[in-house]
Structures are given as C-alpha cells and as structure tokens.
Amino acid sequence: xxxxxxxxxxxxxxxxxxxxxxxxxxxxxxxxxxxxxxxxxxxxxxxxxxxxxxxxxxxxxxxxxxxxxxxxxxxxxxxxxxxxxxxxxxxxxxxxxxxxxxxxxxxxxxxxxxxxxxxxxxxxxxxxxxxxxxxxxxxxxxxxxxxxxxxxxxxxxxxxxxxxxxxxxxxxxxxxxxxxxxxxxxxxxxxxxxxxxxxxxxxxxxxxxxxxxxxxxxxxxxxxxxxxxxxxxxxxxxxxxxxxxxxxxxxxxxxxxxxxxxxxxxxxxxxxxxxxxxxxxxxxxxxxxxxxxxxxxxxxxxxxxxxxxxxxxxxxxxxxxxxxxxxxxxxxxxxxxxxxxxxxxxxxxxxxxxxxxxxxxxxxxxxxxxxxxxxxxxxxxxxxxxxxxxxxxxxxxxxxxxxxxxxxxxxxxxxxxxxxxxxxxxxxxxxxxxxxxxxxxxxxxxxxxxxxxxxxxxxxxxxxxxxxxxxxxxxxxxxxxxxxxxxxxxxxx
Amino acid sequence: xxxxxxxxxxxxxxxxxxxxxxxxxxxxxxxxxxxxxxxxxxxxxxxxxxxxxxxxxxxxxxxxxxxxxxxxxxxxxxxxxxxxxxxxxxxxxxxxxxxxxxxxxxxxxxxxxxxxxxxxxxxxxxxxxxxxxxxxxxxxxxxxxxxxxxxxxxxxxxxxxxxxxxxxxxxxxxxxxxxxxxxxxxxxxxxxxxxxxxxxxxxxxxxxxxxxxxxxxxxxxxxxxxxxxxxxxxxxxxxxxxxxxxxxxxxxxxxxxxxxxxxxxxxxxxxxxxxxxxxxxxxxxxxxxxxxxxxxxxxxxxxxxxxxxxxxxxxxxxxxxxxxxxxxxxxxxxxxxxxxxxxxxxxxxxxxxxxxxxxxxxxxxxxxxxxxxxxxxxxxxxxxxxxxxx
Numbered sequence: 001x002x003x004x005x006x007x008x009x010x011x012x013x014x015x016x017x018x019x020x021x022x023x024x025x026x027x028x029x030x031x032x033x034x035x036x037x038x039x040x041x042x043x044x045x046x047x048x049x050x051x052x053x054x055x056x057x058x059x060x061x062x063x064x065x066x067x068x069x070x071x072x073x074x075x076x077x078x079x080x081x082x083x084x085x086x087x088x089x090x091x092x093x094x095x096x097x098x099x100x101x102x103x104x105x106x107x108x109x110x111x112x113x114x115x116x117x118x119x120x121x122x123x124x125x126x127x128x129x130x131x132x133x134x135x136x137x138x139x140x141x142x143x144x145x146x147x148x149x150x151x152x153x154x155x156x157x158x159x160x161x162x163x164x165x166x167x168x169x170x171x172x173x174x175x176x177x178x179x180x181x182x183x184x185x186x187x188x189x190x191x192x193x194x195x196x197x198x199x200x201x202x203x204x205x206x207x208x209x210x211x212x213x214x215x216x217x218x219x220x221x222x223x224x225x226x227x228x229x230x231x232x233x234x235x236x237x238x239x240x241x242x243x244x245x246x247x248x249x250x251x252x253x254x255x256x257x258x259x260x261x262x263x264x265x266x267x268x269x270x271x272x273x274x275x276x277x278x279x280x281x282x283x284x285x286x287x288x289x290x291x292x293x294x295x296x297x298x299x300x301x302x303x304x305x306x307x308x309x310x311x312x313x314x315x316x317x318x319x320x321x322x323x324x325x326x327x328x329x330x331x332x333x334x335x336x337x338x339x340x341x342x343x344x345x346x347x348x349x350x351x352x353x354x355x356x357x358x359x360x361x362x363x364x365x366x367x368x369x370x371x372x373x374x375x376x377x378x379x380x381x382x383x384x385x386x387x388x389x390x391x392x393x394x395x396x397x398x399x400x401x402x403x404x405x406x407x408x409x410x411x412x413x414x415x416x417x418x419x420x421x422x423x424x425x426x427x428x429x430x431x432x433x434x435x436x437x438x439x440x441x442x443x444x445x446x447x448x449x450x451x452x453x454x455x456x457x458x459x460x461x462x463x464x465x466x467x468x469x470x471x472x473x474x475x476x477x478x479x480x481x482x483x484x485x486x487x488x489x490x491x492x493x
Numbered sequence: 494x495x496x497x498x499x500x501x502x503x504x505x506x507x508x509x510x511x512x513x514x515x516x517x518x519x520x521x522x523x524x525x526x527x528x529x530x531x532x533x534x535x536x537x538x539x540x541x542x543x544x545x546x547x548x549x550x551x552x553x554x555x556x557x558x559x560x561x562x563x564x565x566x567x568x569x570x571x572x573x574x575x576x577x578x579x580x581x582x583x584x585x586x587x588x589x590x591x592x593x594x595x596x597x598x599x600x601x602x603x604x605x606x607x608x609x610x611x612x613x614x615x616x617x618x619x620x621x622x623x624x625x626x627x628x629x630x631x632x633x634x635x636x637x638x639x640x641x642x643x644x645x646x647x648x649x650x651x652x653x654x655x656x657x658x659x660x661x662x663x664x665x666x667x668x669x670x671x672x673x674x675x676x677x678x679x680x681x682x683x684x685x686x687x688x689x690x691x692x693x694x695x696x697x698x699x700x701x702x703x704x705x706x707x708x709x710x711x712x713x714x715x716x717x718x719x720x721x722x723x724x725x726x727x728x729x730x731x732x733x734x735x736x737x738x739x740x741x742x743x744x745x746x747x748x749x750x751x752x753x754x755x756x757x758x759x760x761x762x763x764x765x766x767x768x769x770x771x772x773x774x775x776x777x778x779x780x781x782x783x784x785x786x787x788x789x790x791x792x793x794x795x796x797x798x799x800x801x802x803x804x805x806x807x808x809x810x811x812x813x814x815x816x817x818x819x820x821x822x823x824x825x826x827x828x829x830x831x832x833x834x835x836x837x838x839x840x841x842x843x844x845x846x847x848x849x850x851x852x853x854x855x856x857x858x859x860x861x862x863x864x865x866x867x868x869x870x871x872x873x874x875x876x877x878x879x880x881x882x883x
Contacts, residue, residue: 060723060724060725061598061724061725062598062599062724063723063724064723067731088870089879091873091874091875091876092876092877092878092879093877093879094875094876094877095877096877096879096881097881099881099882099883100883101882101883102882122875124873124875126869126870126873127870128866128867128868128869128870129866129867129868129869130864130865130866130867131864131865131867132864136867136868141866141869148864148866149863149864150863150864151864152864194721195721196719197719197721197733197735197736198719198733198735198736199717199719199736200717200736200737201736297736300739337735337763337764337787338735338736338738339719339733339735339736339761376859379857379859379861380811380833380835380836380857380858380859381787381809381811381812381833381835382785382787382807382809382811382833382835382857385807385831407875431864463724465596465597467596486582487582487596489582489593
C-alpha cells in the first residue's frame with residue numbers, strides 16, 4: 001500500500017477506536033491502544049474498517065486442526081541409523097566398504113570426501129519393535145526408552161531429505177524454507193498467519209538447551225522475521241538470570257514511573273509514526289507495551305512452584321535445572337497452555353563426527369524422558385489434540401564411519417539424502433511410520449518427503465493453504481514453501 | 494518497500510476470493526452465500542435457505558451416487574482426480590475422497606450446491622481460471638451439471654436409494670454419511686449418529702450464525718481475550734481466555750461471552766476462575782463444539798447444565814472437582830466424541846463405566862498404557878560376513 005494511502009486509513013482506524021471505545025463505555029487507554037495496534041498480521045483482524053460496519057473477522061483458510069506448534073529442533077543432526085532407522089543386516093557388514101551402487105557418487109562434505117575408504121559402521125545400539133497403530137516400529141530402546149513408550153502417539157517419517165549438507169544452510173532451510181539467510185522463519189510465518197492468542201506473551205518463543213556433543217553456532221536469524229514485520233520474530237527466553245533482559249524495572253523506578261514513561265514515549269512515537277509513516281514505529285510501540293505486560297506474565301510463566309511433584313518427576317531429574325531440555329519441555333507445555341502459537345526448542349550438540357556412541361548417549365539422556373513427558377502431559381491436559389509437536393534435525397548422518405571405526409567407537413558425517421523425524425498431536429496420524437530407506441539408510445526407496453512438503457502439511461493443519469499464505473516483497477509474493485511443497489495426506493489423522 | 498504492500502495484497506486476494514464464487518454464481522444465474530462480507534451474506538441468506546427446500550424432494554428421488562454420480566465423475570474427472578496421485582490432493586472416485594476434500598478444502602457442502610466447490614467450479618465460465626474440467630478436456634453437459642447439483646442439494650448421500658440414510662426428507666439438513674472422515678466443511682456434524690446403542694446424536698444447528706456484534710468483539714479484545722474467526726470471512730468464533738485466565742471470574746466470562754453465544758464454536762476457559770454459572774450460560778451456545786474447562790472451578794452442576802447439548806463434540810474437564818455422578822451427565826451429551834478427564838475426580842470405575850457405555854467416546858484419563866516392546870533384538874554381534882556388494 002502507498003504510505004499516504006495507509007496514512008489516511010490510519011486516521012479512519014483511530015476514529016473507529018474512539019467510537020468503539022465510547023460505544024462500550026470504556027476508555028481506550030494507552031495500554032489498550034498498544035494492544036489494538038499490536039496485531040498486524042495476514043488476517044488484518046484488528047485493522048477495522050470505517051466505523052459502523054463490523055470489524056473484519058479474518059481467520060485461516062479452513063478450520064484448523066491445530067492451534068499451535070512445539071518444534072524441537074535437534075541442532076547438529078541426530079543419527080537416524082542409531083535411533084530410528086533399523087538396519088540389522090548392516091551388523092554383518094561391519095567395516096565393509098560402502099558399495100558404489102549405493103553411494104552412486106553422491107556429494108560428500110569435505111570432512112570425509114578425502115577419506116581413502118568409506119567403511120560401514122553398523123549401529124551398536126540395541127533396537128526393539130514397539131507397538132504402534134500399524135505393525136510396530138523398531139527403535140533404539142536402549143537409547144530412547146521413554147520416547148519408545150509413546151510410539152503409539154508418534155508418526156515417524158523415515159524418508160525426509162534436504163538440499164543442504166552443512167549445518168548453517170541446513171537449519172536455515174528447515175527454519176525458513178530457503179538455504180540462504182533472509183527469509184522469515186517458520187514461527188514468524190505462523191505468527192503472521194494466525195496472530196497471537198495471548199496478548200501478554202510473544203506469539204513466537206524460542207528456548208535453547210546446550211548439548212553434550214559437538215555444538216555448532218546457533219544464529220538469532222533462525223528465528224528472525226526476515227521481511228515480515230519485526231513483531232513476528234521469535235522472542236528468546238534466556239535460561240539463566242532474567243528470562244528476558246531489561247524486562248524488570250531498574251532499581252528506584254516504580255511501576256507507575258514505568259507506565260508514565262511508556263505513555264510519554266508512546267505519545268512521541270505515535271507522532272513520529274504519523275510524520276514518518278514508518279510502520280516499524282508502530283511495531284516499536286506495540287513491543288514496548290508487550291514488554292510492560294510481560295513484566296507480569298513472564299515471571300508467572302517461568303515459576304514452576306505451582307507444578308506438582310508427580311508432574312516434575314515425569315520430566316525427569318534435570319527439570320529443576322533452568323535451561324535443561326527437561327526444564328524447557330515443561331516450559332513449552334506452560335507456554336502451550338497459555339496460548340503461545342509457536343514454541344521453538346533447540347537442543348544443541350548432535351553433530352557426532354567422532355565418538356558418536358558416547359555423545360549420543362549423553363544427548364539422548366538429556367532429551368528422551370522430557371520429550372516423552374511433554375507428549376503425555378499435553379495429552380492428559382487435552383492440549384495434544386490441537387498442538388503439533390515436531391522433532392527434527394537439519395539432516396541425517398552417514399552409514400559409513402568418519403575417522404577410525406572400531407567395534408565400540410565410530411563417527412558419522414552429514415547425510416542429507418535420508419533421515420528420520422517425528423511428529424505427534426494436532427491432526428497428525430498417531431502410531432505410524434511413513435517412508436522407507438534402502439538397506440544402508442543411504443537412499444530413499446519409498447515416499448520421499450521434502451522440507452517444503454513438511455511445511456505445507458504443518459501449515460495445512462494450522463488452517464492454511466501454503467500457496468495462499470504470502471507476503472509481497474519487491475514485486476513477488478513470497479511463501480514459506482517457495483515454489484514447491486505438497487500436502488502429505490497419508491500422515492493426516 | 495513497506496509492509497503495507499503485503500497488507501494490500503492480502504486485502505486484494507481476500508476480496509478476489511470472496512467475490513469469486515459470487516461472480517460465478519451470478520454468471521450462472523444463481524444466488525450465492527459463500528465467503529461474503531457480513532452485509533452481503535445477510536442479503537444472500539434468504540434465497541440460499543429457501544431454494545434447496547424447493548428443489549430437494551424431486552432431486553433426491555432421482556439421483557443415485559453409485560448409479561449416476563460416480564460413473565459421471567469417473568468419466569469426466571477421473572483422469573486427474575482419480576485414486577493414484579490425484580491433482581490438488583482431491584480424489585473424486587471414492588466417498589472418502591469426496592468427503593476428505595482437496596487442497597482448496599471441502600469439495601461439497603451437503604444440501605448446499607451454491608456453497609459447494611464442486612458445483613462452483615463446474616459452473617464457472619470456460620475461460621475463467623479454476624473452471625473444471627480444464628478447457629482442453631471434454632466438458633460436462635448442462636444436464637450432467639444439474640445432476641450433480643441435485644445430488645448435492647439432496648444431501649450428497651453415498652448410500653443407495655431406498656435406504657433410510659438417503660431419505661429425502663432429512664437429506665438436506667444432515668451432513669453426508671461418510672462425513673465422519675472429518676473434512677473441513679463449516680458444517681461438520683457429529684459423526685456417530687444412531688449406529689450403536691449410544692444415544693441418538695441429533696444435529697446441532699449447521700447454519701452460519703449472523704456476524705457477531707462488533708462492540709462485543711471490541712469488548713473482548715479490550716479485555717485481552719483472544720477472539721478469531723474459525724475460517725476467514727465466516728462468523729463462527731474461537732475464543733481463548735489464556736491471557737487473562739487467572740483474573741477471569743464467572744461475571745467477567747458471562748459478560749463477555751453472552752453477546753457472542755450464537756457465534757462461539759471453540760472456547761478455551763482453561764485455568765480461569767470460572768465455574769458452574771459460566772457453564773450454564775454455555776448450555777445456550779448452539780454451535781459450541783469444543784469447550785476447554787481445564788483447571789476451572791466447575792462441579793458436577795456444570796456438566797448437568799451441558800447435558801443434552803446437541804453440538805458439543807470435545808470437552809476438556811481435566812483438573813477439576815467432579816464426582817462419579819458426572820458420568821451420567823457426560824453420557825447425556827449426544828454429540829460428545831472426546832472428553833479429557835485427567836484429575837477430574839472421576840474414579841477408575843467411573844472411567845470404566847464411561848468407556849463401556851460409550852465405546853466410541855474417546856476418554857482421555859491420563860491412564861493410557863505405554864507402548865510395549867513386542868520384540869527385542871537378539872544380542873548384537875558385529876561381523877563382515879555378509880557377501881560384499883558392488
């Protein structure tokens with residue numbers, strides 16, 4: 001829209017708020033002003049038209065199955081071969097060379113492309129077949145017994161693949177639908193599409209856990225809003241000290257002082273917005289007001305004292321340690337029940353180029369019990385039905401060993417050609433597996449799934465046609481799924 | 494570049510989307526009631542509501558799915574919308590495919606040809622984008638389009654004529670038989686019906702409510718209560734009190750909800766300080782399908798008030814103070830499909846009774862057994878014994 005055009009629309013908007021406020025006998029204070037202006041999303045449901053006609057109630061394209069997402073990203077890429085993709089035949093191919101017919105000359109990272117040979121490293125972890133709603137699923141029960149116990153709730157996709165072969169573009173692709181930085185993240189698209197359902201908390205929250213293996217950089221742009229208005233970016237909650245910096249009033253500043261300051265700054269910003277016509281000024285006003293409300297809502301959110309002992313124990317021994325995956329899973333449930341739309345958890349440290357057995361044990365010990373507890377806890381509170389839980393790394397790991405292979409130690413390089421992720425709740429078919437890989441977990445032989453397909457399907461469950469959730473930039477309509485993405489109907493409940 | 498460009502585009506596409514079926518309908522000489530703005534919806538309501546009644550009896554007597562509709566769809570649509578990799582994810586050759594819809598949503602709304610994508614697309618002018626079948630493919634004749642229109646108007650039943658399910662008298666008001674697939678039409682009805690000893694599921698009102706009072710919506714937003722349309726441009730609402738749960742008492746909830754009772758489809762009062770009075774009010778919300786009363790002050794009286802509610806499909810009463818007597822009230826909710834009763838005070842015996850008397854009701858009691866290991870791998874030995882591959 002032309003800035004001047006928008007300016008005039010703004011004037012009518014303000015007039016409407018004044019009228020609406022009078023008609024319900026309330027006054028539109030600066031707090032209400034902030035909250036009313038706060039929502040600028042794809043639905044435009046706050047930008048009411050001229051007074052007299054009803055506010056335009058926008059909404060998703062079709063009735064959503066899910067209202068929120070909890071996305072657990074396993075940064076570094078967990079090994080599908082040691083956790084989910086059961087290949088018992090490989091146990092008799094220990095240290096054999098990976099056949100050329102399987103490798104097919106595919107590209108490798110420079111970390112292993114110079115190796116003189118590619119010796120097959122079978123998993124040394126014991127698998128079991130767990131009951132689900134099909135004929136069962138083989139999982140490394142030795143590493144993830146708790147996750148295995150919810151096999152009947154989970155959909156495992158064994159046939160994921162990605163374009164990227166390194167972490168940075170790999171995570172960027174999963175998070176934004178594009179390997180190059182700059183696009184809005186998945187959570188930002190959801191925020192843009194659905195808006196907030198709790199005006200006291202950010203729509204998109206990010207929680208990070210430090211891992212026990214090799215850790216790669218985690219850039220804030222993974223939860224950035226790209227070209228979407230910046231209010232749609234993820235808000236990272238810190239695990240130590242204040243969850244959000246500078247949220248507390250400084251010493252000597254009272255709540256009233258803060259309010260008066262915000263009113264004055266808000267007034268100045270409002271003038272600035274009218275003169276500069278820069279929409280980011282309005283975002284700023286909204287963010288200040290949000291921060292003010294978060295002074296109350298965040299301490300209440302992060303205080304676990306109202307959780308009972310049974311619940312805390314369910315999440316495991318690390319739940320009282322802030323920043324642990326257990327604490328973040330519990331926090332995710334608390335965010336979900338408070339209506340936060342997109343909760344992004346990162347677990348770092350899955351990048352096991354060497355010493356995989358030792359590292360994966362420690363990683364699984366940190367995530368297994370909490371993630372299973374999260375599913376069970378959501379379910380018994382009636383929240384799993386409309387919450388999508390997604391667990392995914394940015395790619396998989398190679399069947400051949402990176403570096404020295406022995407009978408109790410090996411490493412694995414990056415492998416984008418196939419890997420496993422799982423999802424549960426929110427309209428996803430529970431207790432199934434989808435897709436198959438070859439005997440070496442190297443190539444997909446059945447039902448390949450692209451990252452865009454996954455995005456398209458999750459957007460569908462949230463009520464959106466992925467081709468219609470767009471934002472126009474420089475003459476082009478951008479989507480999370482770029483120019484591809486197809487709905488994975490077989491995994492829908 | 495400002496974000497305004499994006500906004501404008503959204504507005505434009507919404508407008509286009511809203512008017513698309515209207516244009517199509519006008520060109521075809523029909524009134525329409527799909528995706529309109531509030532005012533136009535009112536204008537279109539009268540004809541849309543009366544016409545099917547006029548055409549229905551004759552149509553229902555004439556059209557058979559298996560005998561006429563499916564062969565026609567197979568012949569003219571089946572090459573793209575068949576069972577193998579159907580375009581737009583839409584298969585028109587099975588009842589499940591028809592009810593499941595495709596990428597653009599539900600393919601038909603039982604009893605409402607004007608609101609049915611299937612009919613709209615067939616009626617679009619040949620050169621219009623979205624016309625089906627594509628212009629370079631064999632087209633349906635007027636008579637064939639009318640056949641499909643009549644079939645949808647008669648309720649879109651998949652069962653043979655003569656069976657009670659195809660009864661012309663009820664066909665226009667009930668969702669189709671295979672509707673249980675849970676497609677995304679706005680008029681999803683309860684799926685169970687009279688198939689077991691369970692109480693007969695009567696349809697809640699399936700009609701679209703009038704637009705909510707703007708003052709009521711503003712009041713909710715002013716109180717930081719979240720309210721949104723379930724589907725863009727429609728009037729049914731999802732309301733969530735999450736932001737103000739701890740401060741919300743019966744009086745607040747009742748004041749805010751009373752004006753929008755006809756519009757509420759999904760309501761979350763989880764963790765609110767509300768109780769039986771609010772539940773009594775909600776008994777009068779005819780389109781309420783999902784209600785979350787988790788960790789509220791409700792007692793058995795709340796469920797007694799909601800007993801007999803004809804639309805309520807999903808109910809969450811976890812972490813409440815109910816007694817086993819509440820089971821009777823739950824059993825008296827004809828449309829109920831899922832109920833979450835973890836820590837609601839119901840005894841294991843009460844859960845057992847609920848599950849026994851309503852075998853198709855999904856009862857979430859927090860007592861679901863873990864998935865067991867059905868087979869354990871023998872001890873692992875690593876070797877290079879297998880014949881080598883090239």
